Structure formats: C-alpha cells, structure tokens
Amino acid sequence: xxGELYNKPILFAVVAxxxxxxxxxxxxxxxxxxxxxxxxxxxxxxxxxxxLAGKDIYQREGCNNCHTQTVRPLKTxxxxxxxxxxxxEFAYDRPFLWGSKRTGPDLARIGGKYPDAWHYAxxxxxxxxxxxxxxxxxxxxxxxxxxxxxxxxxxxxxxFPYTAADISALAGKTExxxxxxxxxxxxxxxxxxxxxxxxEAGARQHExxxxxxxxxxxxxxxxxxxENCEACHGANGQGGxxxxxADDVFFGVKGDVADxxxxxxxxxxxxxxMVEEGRVAKDTMPEFKALGKDKIWSxxxxxxxxxxx
Amino acid sequence: xxxxxxxxxxKFEAKETAHTLPVGWVILFWALILWxxxxxxxxxxxxxxxxxxxxxxxxxxx
Amino acid sequence: MNEYQYDHQTVKGFxxxxxxxxxxxxxxxxxxxxxMWNADWNIAPYFTFGRLRVVHTNGLAFGLxxxxxxxxxxYIVMRLTKRPLLFPKLARVHLWVFNAAIALAALSLxxxxxxxxxxxxxxxxxxxxxxxxxxxxxxxxxGTVIKRKEEQMYISLWYIIATVVAVAVLYIVNNLSIxxxxxxxxxxxxxxxxxxxxxxxxxxxxxxxxTTPILAMFYYFLPKSTGLPIYSHRLSIIxxxxxxxxxxxxxxxxxxxxxxxxxxxxxxxxFTIFLIAPSWxxxxxxxxxxxxxxxxxxxxxxxxxxxxxxxxxxxxxxxxPTQALRVVSSLIHYTxxxxxxxxxxxxxxxxxxxxxxxxxIIPKIYNTEIYSVKAANTHFWLVLVGQLMFSVTMWIxxxxxxxLWKATNADGSLKYTFYETLIKNYPFWRLRTLAGVIFTVGMxxxxxxxxxxxxxxxxxxxxxx
Numbered sequence: 001x002x003g004e005l006y007n008k009p010i011l012f013a014v015v016a017x018x019x020x021x022x023x024x025x026x027x028x029x030x031x032x033x034x035x036x037x038x039x040x041x042x043x044x045x046x047x048x049x050x051x052l053a054g055k056d057i058y059q060r061e062g063c064n065n066c067h068t069q070t071v072r073p074l075k076t077x078x079x080x081x082x083x084x085x086x087x088x089e090f091a092y093d094r095p096f097l098w099g100s101k102r103t104g105p106d107l108a109r110i111g112g113k114y115p116d117a118w119h120y121a122x123x124x125x126x127x128x129x130x131x132x133x134x135x136x137x138x139x140x141x142x143x144x145x146x147x148x149x150x151x152x153x154x155x156x157x158x159x160f161p162y163t164a165a166d167i168s169a170l171a172g173k174t175e176x177x178x179x180x181x182x183x184x185x186x187x188x189x190x191x192x193x194x195x196x197x198x199x200e201a202g203a204r205q206h207e208x209x210x211x212x213x214x215x216x217x218x219x220x221x222x223x224x225x226x227e228n229c230e231a232c233h234g235a236n237g238q239g240g241x242x243x244x245x246a247d248d249v250f251f252g253v254k255g256d257v258a259d260x261x262x263x264x265x266x267x268x269x270x271x272x273x274m275v276e277e278g279r280v281a282k283d284t285m286p287e288f289k290a291l292g293k294d295k296i297w298s299x300x301x302x303x304x305x306x307x308x309x
Numbered sequence: 310x311x312x313x314x315x316x317x318x319x320k321f322e323a324k325e326t327a328h329t330l331p332v333g334w335v336i337l338f339w340a341l342i343l344w345x346x347x348x349x350x351x352x353x354x355x356x357x358x359x360x361x362x363x364x365x366x367x368x369x370x371x
Numbered sequence: 372m373n374e375y376q377y378d379h380q381t382v383k384g385f386x387x388x389x390x391x392x393x394x395x396x397x398x399x400x401x402x403x404x405x406x407m408w409n410a411d412w413n414i415a416p417y418f419t420f421g422r423l424r425v426v427h428t429n430g431l432a433f434g435l436x437x438x439x440x441x442x443x444x445x446y447i448v449m450r451l452t453k454r455p456l457l458f459p460k461l462a463r464v465h466l467w468v469f470n471a472a473i474a475l476a477a478l479s480l481x482x483x484x485x486x487x488x489x490x491x492x493x494x495x496x497x498x499x500x501x502x503x504x505x506x507x508x509x510x511x512x513x514g515t516v517i518k519r520k521e522e523q524m525y526i527s528l529w530y531i532i533a534t535v536v537a538v539a540v541l542y543i544v545n546n547l548s549i550x551x552x553x554x555x556x557x558x559x560x561x562x563x564x565x566x567x568x569x570x571x572x573x574x575x576x577x578x579x580x581x582t583t584p585i586l587a588m589f590y591y592f593l594p595k596s597t598g599l600p601i602y603s604h605r606l607s608i609i610x611x612x613x614x615x616x617x618x619x620x621x622x623x624x625x626x627x628x629x630x631x632x633x634x635x636x637x638x639x640x641x642f643t644i645f646l647i648a649p650s651w652x653x654x655x656x657x658x659x660x661x662x663x664x665x666x667x668x669x670x671x672x673x674x675x676x677x678x679x680x681x682x683x684x685x686x687x688x689x690x691x692p693t694q695a696l697r698v699v700s701s702l703i704h705y706t707x708x709x710x711x712x713x714x715x716x717x718x719x720x721x722x723x724x725x726x727x728x729x730x731x732i733i734p735k736i737y738n739t740e741i742y743s744v745k746a747a748n749t750h751f752w753l754v755l756v757g758q759l760m761f762s763v764t765m766w767i768x769x770x771x772x773x774x775l776w777k778a779t780n781a782d783g784s785l786k787y788t789f790y791e792t793l794i795k796n797y798p799f800w801r802l803r804t805l806a807g808v809i810f811t812v813g814m815x816x817x818x819x820x821x822x823x824x825x826x827x828x829x830x831x832x833x834x835x836x
Contacts, residue, residue, distance in 0.1 A: 006523060006524050006529070007522050007524055008533065009513065009516045009517055009519075009524060009528075010513075010517070012524065013416075013513070013531055013532050013535075013536055014687070016529075016533045016537075017459040017536045017540070019612065019615055019616045020533070020536070020537050020615055020618070021619075022451030022619070023617070023618065023619030023621075023642070024540070024571065026638070027623065027638055027639065028567060028568060028571040028619075028622070031564070031567060031632070031635055032560075032564055036632050037563055037564040037567065037632075038561075038562070038563075038564060039563070047541040056555070059486075060425060060483035061416075061419065061421045061422065061483060062419075062422050062483075062487075063421055064487055065424045065425070066420065068562045068799040070629050072740065073362050073364070073628060074365065074368075074371060074628065074701055075368045076777045076778075076785065078365065079779075079785055080776070080785055081784070084365065085563070085612070085629065086360075086630055087631075087632075088567075089630075090563060090564055090630075091561055092560070092561065092562075093484070093561060094485060094548075094549075094558040094559075094561045095557075095558040095560060095561070095565035095566070095569060096561075096562055096563065096565045096566040096569070097487060098566060099705075099708065100489060100625065101705055101709065102772075103407070104793075108703075115836055126410070127410065129564030132789050132793075133790070133793070134406065134407055134410045134412065134420075134796075135412070136406075136410060136415060137413065137415060138419075140413065140415050140416050147322035150552060153551045153552050153555075154551045154552075154555065154557075155651070156551070157549045157550070157555075157556070158549075181501075215673040227788065227790070228788065234596075237684070240684075251364075278577060289784070290785040290788075291784055291785075292780050292782045292784025292785075293782055293784070294782070295784070316450045316452070316595070318521055318523055318525055320594070320598075320600060321526075321594050321600060321601060322526075322600050322605070323601065323602055323604075323606075323663075324600075324788055325603050326586060327604040327605065328603070329602070329605070329606075330602050330605055331606070331655055332811050333655075334606070334651065337651065338609075338613075338648040341647060344644065345641040345642070345644060348640065349385050349637055349641050351639040352633065352636075352640070353633065353634050354633050354634065355634070360633050361633055361636075361797070364723055
C-alpha cells in the first residue's frame with residue numbers, strides 16, 4: 001500500500017500537502033486564533049497621518065534591513081536600549097518591523113530619546129555626527145514632499161482614525177518631517193522606567209564629583225565628550241542642537257547648578273517636563289547611564305574644566 | 310540518437326542496500342526526538358516554569 | 372532533431388536567464404558589501420543599502436535560484452517521466468513571464484516598493500504575477516508527471532512535488548494584504564502575529580527554495596554523473612517525510628527572545644534541532660553512495676561539486692539548528708554571524724549543486740561534452756575558497772559583535788557604545804568584499820564554460836544539420 005503512494009502523483013501531492021500543513025496549523029494558524037497573538041497595550045495609539053507617512057518612508061527606504069525594532073529580554077540589551085519589547089506594542093504595525101540584523105542600533109526605544117533636531121541633522125548627514133558611520137545620507141528626504149491623498153488612502157487601508165484637517169495639514173510637510181515624526185513615536189507606548197541596573201550606581205543627592213579637577217579624568221572626559229556629546233553640544237561645549245555647556249545657563253535659566261545635577265542629567269537623560277533644581281526642561285536628551293559612574297563623573301569634570309571651574 | 314536521453318530508473322538506486330539504515334543515523338534520529346521532549350518540557354512556561362521574562366528578572370537581581 | 376528539442380530550448384532559456392539574474396544579484400552583492408564599510412558607495416535614493424539589499428536577496432533567490440529550479444526541474448521531470456513536457460508552449464510562455472516578473476521586481480525594489488517582509492518584499496501586483504507564474508509551472512509539472520511513461524516516481528519527483536505545493540501555500544498566505552494604491556499595501560496580519568506568519572514563510576522559503584529543490588537535483592544528478600546508485604531507498608523515504616514534516620514547525624527560531632509567546636519559540640527550537648536528522652539522512656546517503664567508489668571524486672569532476680555541496684548542506688544544517696538554541700541565539704542573533712550562515716548555504720550548497728546540475732545538462736542537450744573540465748575545476752576551487760573566506764570572516768565578526776554588545780564593566784555599565792562596536796567590524800567587512808570578489812571570479816569561469824559549451828554544441832548541431 002505504501003508503495004502505491006510513489007506511483008500515484010495526485011495522492012502523493014495530497015499526502016505531502018497534509019504533512020506540511022500539520023506544523024503550519026499548530027505553530028502558525030492555531031496561535032492566530034488565540035488572544036495572545038493580538039495583544040494591544042492600553043495606551044498604544046494608532047499612527048497619526050504624518051507618523052504613518054513616516055513609517056511608509058521607513059519601509060520604502062528599507063531601514064529595517066539594518067535596524068531592528070525589538071529589545072530582547074536580556075540584561076545588557078535592556079541596559080543599552082531600555083525596557084524590553086512587549087507584545088502589545090505592535091498592534092498597529094502591518095507588518096511588524098522587528099528586522100533581523102543590527103548593522104545599526106536597535107530602534108525600539110528611539111521615540112523621545114533625541115530631540116527632533118538630532119534626527120534631522122543625523123539623517124541629512126550621519127557622518128557629521130559619527131564620522132565613520134556606514135549609514136547612507138538621507139538628505140533628499142528634506143526636499144521630497146509628502147503626498148496627502150496617498151497618505152489618506154493609506155490611513156483608510158489601516159483603518160486609522162483621521163480628520164480632513166489631519167490630511168490637509170500634511171501639505172507642505174517634507175518626507176523628513178514625516179520620518180522624524182514616526183521615529184519619535186516608536187516605542188513610546190511603554191513608559192520609560194528608571195533603569196534597574198546602573199541607576200543604583202548613580203549619584204546620591206548633593207554628592208560631590210569625586211573626580212573634580214583630576215587631570216586624568218578631565219582628559220578621559222574630553223575623549224568621551226568628543227564621542228558622545230560633541231555632535232549636539234559642539235566641539236568645546238559651545239552648543240549646537242543642544243544648549244551651550246560653557247556658560248552658566250542650565251535648563252534655560254541663568255545660574256549654576258551642582259555637580260550631581262549634571263551627573264543626573266547625563267545619567268538619566270532629559271525628557272520635556274523634567275524638573276531639576278526647580279527648573280523645567282523643554283528639550284530631550286538621551287540617557288548615558290550605560291557609560292557607568294566613573295565615565296559620567298569624568299564628563300562632569302571635563303565640562304567643569306570647560307566652564308573654567 | 311534519442312536513446313541517451315532515456316534514463317534507466319533501475320540504475321538510480323542500489324538494490325542490496327535499499328533497506329539499510331546506518332545505525333549511527335538511527336541513533337541520531339531518536340536521540341534528537343528525546344532531546345526535543347526534554348527541551349520542550351524545560352522551556353515551556355506552563356510545564357517547566359521557565360519564561361524569558363522571568364529569566365531576565367532573575368539576571369537583573371544578580 | 373528529436374521530440375525533446377523544443378523543451379530543451381526552454382530549459383536552456385531558464386538556465387541562461389537564471390545566470391543573467393545571478394550576475395545582477397552578485398554584482399549588487401559586491402556593491403552592498405562595500406557599502407558596509409564605506410558609506411560613500413550609497414547613491415540616494417535608488418542605490419542605498421536599504422534598497423539594494425533587497426534587490427540582492429530577491430535577485431539571487433528568485434532570479435538565480437528559482438529560475439534555475441524552473442529550468443532544471445523541467446529537465447529532470449522529462450527524464451524521470453520519459454516524455455517531453457505536457458505543455459511545451461506553456462513552458463515557453465512561462466520563461467518569458469518569469470523574466471518579465473524578475474525585471475519588474477528589480478525595478479520596483481529600486482523604487483522602494485517594499486512590503487517589509489523579508490524574502491517577500493514584492494508589492495501585491497507582482498505577488499499576483501508570481502502566483503500566476505507558479506500556477507503555470509505547477510500545471511506543467513503535474514500534467515507531465517500524471518501523463519508519465521515510467522510507473523515509479525523517483526525520489527527527485529517527491530521533492531519536486533513537495534516544492535510545488537509548499538511554495539504555493541507559503542507564498543499566498545504570507546502575502547495576503549490590503550492594497551492602498553497600486554504600489555502600496557498593508558499586511559492583513561499585524562504585530563506579533565505578522566512576525567509569526569512572516570517567519571513561518573521566511574524559514575520555509577529557505578526550506579522549499581534552497582533545500583527541497585536542491586535535494587531533488589542532488590538525488591538525480593549524483594547517480595547520473597557518477598554512475599553510482601543511491602545507497603538506501605529506505606533512508607531516502609524517512610529523510611524526505613521527516614524533512615517536509617519538520618520544516619514547517621521551525622519558523623519561530625528567527626524570533627527567539629522577541630515578544631512572541633515562549634511556547635511557540637520553544638516548539639520551533641525543538642523541531643529545528645530535530646531537522647538535523649532528516650538533513651543528515653541525505654548527507655549520509657550521499658556519502659555512502661559515493662563511498663562505494665571514492666575514486667569518482669578524482670575521475671569525475673562533477674562528483675566534487677555534489678559531495679562538497681552536500682557537505683556544506685550538512686554543515687549548514689548543524690550550524691543552523693545550533694543557532695536556534697537560546698543560549699547561542701542570545702549571542703549571535705542580529706549579528707553578521709547570520710549572513711555568514713546564510714551564505715554558506717547559498718554560496719556553498721545551493722550554488723555548487725545548481726552549477727554542477729547545469730554543467731551536466733547543457734552538454735547533454737547538445738549531445739556533447741563540457742567545454743573545459745579545467746575551467747570547471749578552477750571555478751570549483753575559487754567558489755570554495757571565496758565561500759569559506761566569506762563565512763569565516765562573518766562568523767568571527769559576528770561573535771565579536773555579540774561579545775562587545777554584551778561586555779560590561781565591573782559596575783554593570785556597558786563597555787562599548789554601539790558606534791564603537793560598529794567600526795570594529797570594518798576590517799572584517801573589507802575581507803568579506805575580497806571573499807566576494809574571489810567567489811565572483813569563480814562564477815565567471817562557470818559562465819564562460821557554459822557559454823563556450825553552448826557555442827560548441829551549436830556549431831556541432833549546425834554541422835550535422
């Protein structure tokens with residue numbers, strides 16, 4: 001009987017199809033019927049028209065060929081990128097954009113990490129911020145315009161809510177505007193958590209910089225500054241995308257603050273609305289807690305030396 | 310002329326070893342299935358208790 | 372000349388077309404390998420890495436790979452059914468539609484029309500075209516097999532039938548989407564679920580484009596070129612059924628440590644490890660087959676290609692499953708280890724076996740011998756060296772990346788910024804380009820050899836006419 005299978009092609013094709021469908025049903029079709037495959041975080045919002053236009057550009061340019069969008073639940077990954085990805089974050093992604101290769105860093109927590117100006121400058125010319133970066137220049141996005149009727153069709157296909165005003169507001173927006181709007185939305189449905197790992201190593205209130213004035217620390221701080229801070233704060237801390245660090249203005253208010261405030265800002269980054277010494281932040285800055293305590297204090301020592309203190 | 314296009318299907322497969330299975334390969338086959346049962350038990354949250362998120366929490370405690 | 376001549380022209384057409392698309396894909400592969408260490412090689416907007424990479428993967432998987440499969444399958448099916456194709460004209464139309472589809476696919480990818488599904492990037496109008504293309508192929512294959520003149524279906528036909536049905540199911544399901552204009556669509560699947568569907572497809576595209584069709588070639592051309600019979604029929608049977616059964620469970624090993632539910636990941640890992648057995652079933656069968664007369668490795672130049680090809684298949688199917696294990700995945704996933712792995716399969720197993728099959732077919736349809744065995748041997752050694760150098764440099768840089776990403780200081784902080792870990796790859800990426808150049812030179816020997824054989828055969832045919 002079994003031998004007949006090998007001289008009956010139609011029967012053979014049917015049996016082969018059944019055999020390949022078993023694994024398909026169990027690992028692909030059955031999960032699809034389960035709620036665990038369709039989770040949605042409560043505060044996850046559908047993309048706005050401009051964000052969707054940006055996501056379309058992200059897909060068109062194949063950003064997912066070099067950037068992943070999923071933080072794995074692994075210790076060093078959580079330190080580097082932020083909280084690990086939750087299943088409920090991706091309900092509006094058709095399809096998911098997790099990627100499979102990190103030639104560039106993961107972007108699952110890129111939203112709100114940098115100010116918009118950083119993204120504009122970086123996409124226009126990545127090498128201006130990271131001289132040896134292999135990322136292509138996307139300056140042409142600044143000249144290409146978003147097409148409102150097309151985006152309206154895309155909003156409809158996704159069944160995302162929008163108003164006529166949302167669509168007309170797209171007129172005059174560049175593709176760069178859209179891409180930055182999208183990136184700033186990525187991963188923001190999960191609230192930023194104070195890091196559970198390195199924060200303990202952070203400064204205690206009113207702690208003095210143990211490395212203040214230390215020549216070696218200042219030299220190290222200078223190197224670290226060039227690698228991590230210069231792109232936004234200028235070669236000598238004179239300012240650029242970010243504010244000047246050479247003056248005694250902090251969070252837009254004149255008057256110096258203590259070393260541990262600097263430490264905290266470098267360690268935790270800045271989110272708009274954050275309060276430090278009674279001053280309210282308006283800007284965004286990424287956290288650098290992955291550098292660790294010694295390097296952050298070295299940076300503070302260097303910044304102080306630039307300020308002449 | 311055309312006869313070199315015709316395959317002799319009888320010559321494709323050995324007769325005397327047609328039903329032989331190398332012992333090493335049979336052992337490999339069953340050993341992988343056994344290992345699979347073990348691994349499935351160990352790494353399925355509702356069976357062995359392991360989950361990737363609880364494993365992360367554990368590693369962060371260290 | 373004979374009743375097969377028209378169909379042989381179609382087979383030759385597919386082989387030459389696939390070689391043409393192979394050249395396009397390989398040139399773009401070299402180009403993007405340079406972009407990895409020198410961003411100045413990006414020419415926005417059409418020739419940036421993000422767009423070229425998908426032209427590379429689609430061009431080689433579908434242009435070279437599937438094109439070769441179409442042609443070689445038609446050839447094998449005629450031999451094993453002992454008759455010409457049932458629909459010769461349809462096969463010829465199939466050839467032209469294939470080339471048109473690949474050309475349009477390449478243009479659409481340059482233009483950035485991309486569904487963002489890996490190995491299923493093409494937008495919906497092309498997807499429909501490809502389904503039609505596949506139906507044309509399936510009708511001819513099944514029709515010819517049903518009307519065959521040899522009762523028994525040989526092993527290669529099993530793999531051919533499995534390929535035809537599996538690819539159809541995979542491609543249609545994964546590409547289901549909601550169109551939003553002619554050049555844009557959104558998947559009907561969202562989020563975590565779309566990830567699971569995509570890698571069910573993605574991994575089985577590897578299974579049913581880069582594995583089962585190549586095994587069909589292996590089981591046919593190994594006995595034909597060596598004159599040695601396949602060692603064990605029973606081993607062939609068990610390996611076949613357990614391979615096509617096991618493959619479909621494994622897609623989620625691409626999603627280890629993602630938000631996909633743990634049980635799906637674990638199931639995929641278990642079946643992935645199990646696949647070592649059926650894969651090695653074919654490897655062992657191949658070794659025992661040539662084992663009855665190892666001197667064939669010396670005396671018959673194609674034997675080397677098939678035995679080294681199946682050896683890379685064997686290495687690939689141990690390395691791949693190992694990568695699925697959580698402990699290994701946590702280190703090498705998302706690094707260059709993965710392209711290193713992929714290219715051992717594609718440049719080693721797939722290209723060696725496919726090229727050897729073409730070396731066999733082209734002289735046969737002209738009733739002549741290969742133009743130059745020496746050139747074929749040069750081709751062999753160059754692709755062997757190029758491929759090994761490619762994979763080894765990628766493994767090293769992959770492990771380095773994974774280790775640097777994980778490196779921490781005593782206080783628990785990270786030792787390296789991402790940028791620092793990136794620029795440490797450049798020396799390895801330069802070596803990889805060199806490896807690609809060596810491989811490409813090998814392929815040029817192959818192409819020259821094939822073209823010269825066709826020239827020789829045509830002159831011979833003309834002189835007889």
